[in-house]
Amino acid sequence: MKLYYKLALINSFTRILIIAGFLVFLPGLIYQAAITHVDSRLEKKETKVMHIINKKGLSEFIIIDTGATSSSDSTYADYTMFKENFVSLEPVKEDERDTIVTSQRDIEGDVIELRILKHYFQYDRTHWLLEIGESMAYVEDLNTVLRRIAFYILLTIVTLTVLIDLGITQYLLIPLRKIEAKLLATRRPEKFDFSPLKTTTNDFSYLDRTIGDMMHKIQDAFNIEKEFIANVSHELLTPISILQTRLENMLAAGNLNEEVEMKVIESQNTLGRLKQIIRSLLLISQIENNQAPKEDSANIPELLKEVASEIEIRLSEKNIKLELSLGEDFTFKPCNRSLLFTMFFNLVNNAIKYNKPNGTIYISCAKKEHTIEVAVKDTGIGIAPENIQSIFYRFKKFNASGEESYGLGLPMVKTIANFHNAEIKVESEQGKGSTFTVIFNIA
Numbered sequence: 179m180k181l182y183y184k185l186a187l188i189n190s191f192t193r194i195l196i197i198a199g200f201l202v203f204l205p206g207l208i209y210q211a212a213i214t215h216v217d218s219r220l221e222k223k224e225t226k227v228m229h230i231i232n233k234k235g236l237s238e239f240i241i242i243d244t245g246a247t248s249s250s251d252s253t254y255a256d257y258t259m260f261k262e263n264f265v266s267l268e269p270v271k272e273d274e275r276d277t278i279v280t281s282q283r284d285i286e287g288d289v290i291e292l293r294i295l296k297h298y299f300q301y302d303r304t305h306w307l308l309e310i311g312e313s314m315a316y317v318e319d320l321n322t323v324l325r326r327i328a329f330y331i332l333l334t335i336v337t338l339t340v341l342i343d344l345g346i347t348q349y350l351l352i353p354l355r356k357i358e359a360k361l362l363a364t365r366r367p368e369k370f371d372f373s374p375l376k377t378t379t380n381d382f383s384y385l386d387r388t389i390g391d392m393m394h395k396i397q398d399a400f401n402i403e404k405e406f407i408a409n410v411s412h413e414l415l416t417p418i419s420i421l422q423t424r425l426e427n428m429l430a431a432g433n434l435n436e437e438v439e440m441k442v443i444e445s446q447n448t449l450g451r452l453k454q455i456i457r458s459l460l461l462i463s464q465i466e467n468n469q470a471p472k473e474d475s476a477n478i479p480e481l482l483k484e485v486a487s488e489i490e491i492r493l494s495e496k497n498i499k500l501e502l503s504l505g506e507d508f509t510f511k512p513c514n515r516s517l518l519f520t521m522f523f524n525l526v527n528n529a530i531k532y533n534k535p536n537g538t539i540y541i542s543c544a545k546k547e548h549t550i551e552v553a554v555k556d557t558g559i560g561i562a563p564e565n566i567q568s569i570f571y572r573f574k575k576f577n578a579s580g581e582e583s584y585g586l587g588l589p590m591v592k593t594i595a596n597f598h599n600a601e602i603k604v605e606s607e608q609g610k611g612s613t614f615t616v617i618f619n620i621a
């Protein structure tokens with residue numbers, strides 16, 4: 179997963195934790211805030227009522243109960259404007275401490291849950307209890323409104339911080355993207371953009387320098403290896419040719435006995451194989467050193483037909499069927515036609531070598547929007563998944579077919595494909611067969 183997405187995920191995760199924390203604690207806090215708000219309203223009302231009582235006397239509030247029990251101590255007031263606003267005044271035996279409680283009261287026949295402030299005071303040498311209440315429905319309404327507001331504020335803050343975080347992360351990771359782009363554009367170490375990365379983040383400039391140093395080292399190692407292979411191959415070809423000529427002369431003299439003659443012929447074959455290996459190495463090294471020309475244009479389907487006719491005899495020897503599906507003619511340029519021939523030949527040659535008797539080979543060529551895809555498919559022994567990675571390495575071979583094998587066919591295919599900026603895809607299933615697809619970029 180990309181670093182940017184990981185950071186974004188971590189950020190979102192921490193935000194979710196914060197929201198979860200808030201969602202757990204916030205309802206309690208908001209309810210408490212609503213209660214505190216209502217309590218402070220009650221205290222204000224109490225101050226107002228006491229102010230009126232002190233100024234105008236109790237008569238403002240008292241509705242004299244004229245019932246049958248007028249002689250009893252039932253002189254009290256019950257002043258209710260709305261069911262939500264409850265004010266009650268009644269005489270009591272003695273003062274108690276003022277409190278605020280949640281309790282139920284019967285108002286005009288309805289039992290209503292109220293938040294009630296109880297205030298005790300003396301008036302005309304009588305103890306009075308003043309109760310001022312607010313309906314709990316009001317507390318609930320307030321609670322709902324506060325919750326909604328808190329939720330929207332929380333959502334806005336979280337969204338804003340997530341967006342700001344994403345923007346900052348994106349900005350901070352720009353140098354990393356540039357390094358990534360440099361590496362993606364580098365097909366060969368020498369093509370690496372060695373110009374220093376402009377950034378104020380030390381870690382990224384250090385990373386850029388380190389990659390640059392490594393590219394230099396890889397480039398040096400590559401050059402040494404290429405030079406060595408080219409020189410050794412070149413130097414070896416001459417003595418091999420001399421030996422071959424000598425052996426030919428010995429055979430031509432005709433004075434060898436049969437046993438010696440057989441050995442000379444075997445030595446000639448060994449020298450022939452050695453020469454083939456050296457030629458392959460030399461060709462690979464020439465292509466890698468950009469010493470091969472690339473000025474031809476090649477009609478790919480036609481080229482594939484030429485490869486097919488070249489291997490016709492080998493196909494009939496092994497009783498292998500060939501099916502071609504080449505589509506419309508297409509010319510690819512600039513290219514090296516003979517190298518492309520060698521590349522396709524090696525792939526088809528392997529498809530024969532590693533096929534099963536009476537097997538089939540399918541060669542197809544398809545022109546897509548930005549690519550030409552040439553696929554060579556066989557019904558052969560297939561390649562073990564653990565070996566697929568290394569089949570393009572030089573001298574790597576997992577050959578169980580008993581046929582002549584040097585482990586240089588696929589490295590050459592890869593080198594020629596690279597030379598033409600083409601990609602190679604391998605799909606294989608053991609016992610069922612393999613498909614090698616060369617993808618040319620024509621965009």
Ligand code: ADP
Pocket residue numbers: 528529531532533556558559560561569574575576577578582583584585586587588589612
């Ligand atoms: P060589 O064929 O001379 O051994 P290559 O470089 O062409 O060398 O191939 C390397 C190895 O990849 C082979 O030894 C073989 O194990 C495997 N291989 C290549 N092509 C195929 C194929 N079409 N089917 C199965 N195995 C293959």
